[in-house]
Amino acid sequence: MDERAIAILGSGLIGESWAGLFAGHGYEVRCWDIDPSVATRAVLGATKIASAIAGPARQAGRITSADDLSAALEDASWVQENIVERVPEKQSLYRQVLELAGPDLLIASSTSSLTWTDLTTGLAGPDRVLTAHPFNPPHLMPLVEIYAASTHAAQRADQFYRHLDREPVFLNRPAVGHIANRLSSALWREAVNIVAEGIADVEAVDCALVNGPGLRWSVIGAHMAYHLGGGEGGIRHYLEHLGPSQERRWADLGSPALTPEVVDKLIEGIEAEADGRSVQELVSERDDAIERILKALKQPMIE
């Protein structure tokens, strides 16, 4: 372990999940929130997650709640920040943290909708801030999307998240939506279009994704899929022969607006697909299936 204690600043669902992951790998974790009762609740949830991750072989780290920032930051070398998605609140917190903390502390923001540039413009010490966006829930999903301006911060982040069994992915420059949410957003636009245009129902679209491209993309990326789609000639062959038809296909995709009619179709479709299952039940089913998959991909194949 290269970091010392970890401070979770903002202890809602994302903070709780991170805290469980960190402690499950042996780190001492302090949870702070502007609402102390949120931090207390997070300690309970994170402790369960941590012991599941640590298993019988390893000792989970201690998770406590901290009443104030200086208690949260004591001996900490890493902050995972998950507070409200607003620049003034985040910058004000960063300023306090940088004043209280030792010189080696880094602040990793889980921000989904803001960029590193948004977070650091006008801030003294921008090199000590990085974006490290997880995919929900962070204790389960391997992806962490990172932008760090300094090599030092990037290297520490790489080492830290890899030690936690995550897959850190680095952006070359800050971008709204990082990578994954840009891809999700692009796919969902066409998923909405297919429903809006009456090509297929919500449930059919989801079923096609899960049993086709989604299954494939859990194993190989989109670029690699087109490489394999090109046969022995790979992506070079594909782009030479099918590049122009791909550009025509792109032109045929839709740009739906979320009109009241489209919104109604989406809501009705989801209700049919959920078939009485609550959001909580659906989340449990999702997480159970993702755990099976991650386990299966790690284990040797048993015939």
Added chain:
Amino acid sequence: MDERAIAILGSGLIGESWAGLFAGHGYEVRCWDIDPSVATRAVLGATKIASAIAGPARQAGRITSADDLSAALEDASWVQENIVERVPEKQSLYRQVLELAGPDLLIASSTSSLTWTDLTTGLAGPDRVLTAHPFNPPHLMPLVEIYAASTHAAQRADQFYRHLDREPVFLNRPAVGHIANRLSSALWREAVNIVAEGIADVEAVDCALVNGPGLRWSVIGAHMAYHLGGGEGGIRHYLEHLGPSQERRWADLGSPALTPEVVDKLIEGIEAEADGRSVQELVSERDDAIERILKALKQPMIE
């Protein structure tokens, strides 16, 4: 089993994979191709696939090559057509088939780039033709996207593919790219844009997809993912609160052109990601991982 023998017309890689799947579930299969050596080779490949699918408990169906169409169609009630993607060739084949075959035979086309309307315009007996587009390789990937104009054909197709352990998904109307390739195409457009704009490298984009949204979409669809992203209020809450920001995100996505510079970046990026592995090695890795996942999702969770 509700169908009798199956005729594979067009016995390249897709036809061979279908033949293996059908015979693996006990069907007698005849492979025909305009090039008889292709049909002979398909019988060998499909026989291996079939015995792996049938396993020790079940008897695989017999797979033979047929020298002419009438031999391929003898006693057949189902055609899976996988010939070249050109309307005149396909329609000419369908005319011969419908003349030779009994009145209950249906022709399912694996066409990826053509629609049911393209295939049936001007054809006598359009109700006996349906599109049934698999995801490659068909013996492994569950998805079959179907458009059938008649309820009778749709019901038979549903029953037939379900018996083969596939997941049939029905379109309400024919569309270029059906569902899955429209979604893939939309996602890939943004994946290319991210590389073209210098936000991230090819390998980083693929790694983000596989460890984030791809993993999630192997379990739940894109619409359902936004439903769960809305918390207890589900997609209704999501659309009310974040609909406008989603529309702004859509507007921020790119429309890249496959210029020589972008093509070079993609090819270099894929070469870095493949890291010396051949297309054949990458395909084997992909298929092995997909088999593990499908197995893991079927079995009860073992702690």
